[in-house]
Amino acid sequence: MGYRWIDHTAELELQIAAPTEAAVFEEALRAFQELIGDESTRGHVAFDVELTSPDRATLLVLWLDELVYRAETEDLVPEDVERLELSADRLVATVRALRGEPRHVVKGVTYNGLAFDGGGHGYHATVVLDV
Numbered sequence: 269m270g271y272r273w274i275d276h277t278a279e280l281e282l283q284i285a286a287p288t289e290a291a292v293f294e295e296a297l298r299a300f301q302e303l304i305g306d307e308s309t310r311g312h313v314a315f316d317v318e319l320t321s322p323d324r325a326t327l328l329v330l331w332l333d334e335l336v337y338r339a340e341t342e343d344l345v346p347e348d349v350e351r352l353e354l355s356a357d358r359l360v361a362t363v364r365a366l367r368g369e370p371r372h373v374v375k376g377v378t379y380n381g382l383a384f385d386g387g388g389h390g391y392h393a394t395v396v397l398d399v
Contacts, residue, residue: 269390271299276396281381284393289324290352292384292393293331293359297346300335303397304370305345311367314350319359325384327359328395332377335363339370373399 269291274281282299286292317334321327338344344365351362375398383394 269295271295273299273303278399279378279380280397280399282393282395282397284395285390286393287390289386289391290354292324292391293328293352293354293361294349296328296332296393296395297335297349297363300332300374301346304339304373306369306371309345309366309368312347312364313344313367314362314364315344317359317361317363320357322357323384325382325393325395326379328384328393329377329379329382331359332395332397336374336377338363338365339374340372343367343370345370375399 269286271284284292284295286295319330335346345368346363346365348364350364353360378396380396385392
């Protein structure tokens, strides 16, 4: 299980490997936290997320879009997933976050090179961030 960043010109490619579909989303949160995190925090908060999409790859884009939005508009750095439920076309989660001064390096999450594959031997996902 884990993730790695691959640097491209004006883009960062995030590759995730995880044992379950839910773990892919948790790893994406941890990777995003590493990318934008800071040392100054002003308390903990939690927020709920509810997303719908007919496929997991698009759901991953929407998940990261939500994290980017919260960082940009509320200065929240995601810390952990308290609850994550996946159904056929829906993700419902509660995210614990730190209020701080996140690095605003992500302009958006793209569909370029987007992939979400897997099954019995684990799951792999790729998503590209415009930076």
